[in-house]
Amino acid sequence: MVVMNKTNLLLLILSLFLAINLSSAQLRGDFYAGTCPNVEQIVRNAVQKKIQQTFTTIPATLRLYFHDCFVNGCDASVMIASTNTNKAEKDHEDNLSLAGDGFDTVIKAKEAVDAVPNCRNKVSCADILTMATRDVVNLAGGPQYAVELGRRDGLSSSASSVTGKLPKPTFDLNQLNALFAENGLSPNDMIALSGAHTLGFAHCTKVFNRLYNFNKTNNVDPTINKDYVTELKASCPQNIDPRVAINMDPNTPRQFDNVYYKNLQQGKGLFTSDQVLFTDSRSKPTVDLWANNGQLFNQAFISSMIKLGRVGVKTGSNGNIRRDCGAFN
Template sequence: MTILKLLSVFFLQLLCVHVFLFDGTNAQSLRVGFYNSTCPSFEEIVRNTTARLISRAPSLAPALLRMHFHDCFVRGCDGSVLINSTSGNQAEKDAIPNQSLRGFQVIDAVKTAVENICPSLVSCADILALVARDAVTLMNGPSWRVPLGRRDGRVSRSSEALANLPPPSANITQLKASFRSKGLSDRELAILSGGHTIGISHCSSISNRLYNFTGQGDTDPSLDPNYVVHLKRKCSPTDTTSIIEMDPGSARTFDTSYYTLVRKRRGLFEADAALLNDNATRNYVLRQANSGGSNFFNDFAASMVKMGRIGVITGNRGEIRRICSAIN
């Protein structure tokens, strides 16, 4: 590695540390009911618009939850994942991990509805946090009170998405390091992974796991062999378009069956299977799988609130975007 590359890596690491150091102070500025006096109908507008759009396309609910996660893990929860690329900058949404994100039209529609009532008051970052909550609730999941007051960021770089988002192939060491770098515990890693109880993926995401795990034409031995047969029926080695449910049978219902699948070695991604390779995460998986979901909804709600505080911008920093896809 050249000196220039070393300096670049050091600068990025320093930047991440700098952002994280400000996280605690800014997160304390968030509060439930932040817009009560300036835009009292805000949360109702978000809820009604989100419900209307998800009723037409329920598969957008898990996509919007995933979008909030991808936003918060890169530069904090600042709406930077919503920004379009320009001729001079490739934004986060065009990074490889984000090219499969869906639901931007929902955020845009909610933003338009809010702007019509309360112009230039509500951040896109706050809208995304609320939409993610409402999407989970609409799938029969928990609800929670979302602390608000985030401001929108002005920077969005695809390289930072690649550096900060754990891939589906991540092992437990990588996952723990990624979550700990954002101030989230190993237990919260297991809890937030439970979001995989809703949603779909593409065969291309697990092709290597099924057909060429180590480069020798083999299958990941951590997968239940009977499940491998099932997945191979759905996904040929060259299939890049077919979709598969992450939680077969209840992919549109927020519940704890994800943990039962992981316990049976039927988690779709390597990152799901990895939860069994650590005491803290494995214990949580087994407890939820064996107890029928005791406290999972409360755990998930609390973890989402904590995740929603990562690296937030508050006060006079950042901006309130007029449209979510472009910096003012």
């Protein structure tokens, strides 16, 4: 057995830190300038076309990006389909609720990029997902921002790698902060990225515990607004089909804005992991700040999304460019 002294341990941590930062340092905005200069417009056009078909494209793509980056980094490994010999990430129970429109957005954008002769097999699925995510945020009324590019697609995808990597709707602030810290993201990044819940929906089963069986003292979570409880119970009665979905933001579910934080101030966070951002004194001042200033929230969200896009990236020979986003080459 090798005993590691403090010096060697510090050197190991430093080497890992440098390796992570060297990978993300290879990302740049003009990565495809010489190979596929119009790639961002091609992707945006494909995303716009997809949104015209269904609004679900927007929250589905945004959620897909988070689930990809938090498991093995932003490498499109969540796109891989399972085979007889490998159960992939997308088939882990925590990913089964990912809407198919998110996957289809990346597939359609990839087809559009590869239809341009000089772009064919030059742009990674990981970068296409990154660009598409930026575009759905902007097309829903959110900020426009520049993305860093140059990711390679991951070479592995397994359901077992997902366990413990994604936040649960029951998480408290300590659990949220710890999970985000594992990905190099700060408490402020966590609060900003939680703001993505201004869009999209969740299944009723994810909130049953807050409505009907919260704890030994209260059947209903006392932090939920009483009028909101009535609304939620009407939408999610106990005998309802578990596949029925409800909006994350009860007020402006199709608009990317700071109303998510205003909702938290009124006790209208859908998940425990949402409402705790307001009930915990450590995060409450940030919620109040962004509830009162949408521009500050947008700036924080952009910064945190760029940081998220650097998590666990593969560059150079650490990955490849998939011909089919759903299968390894």
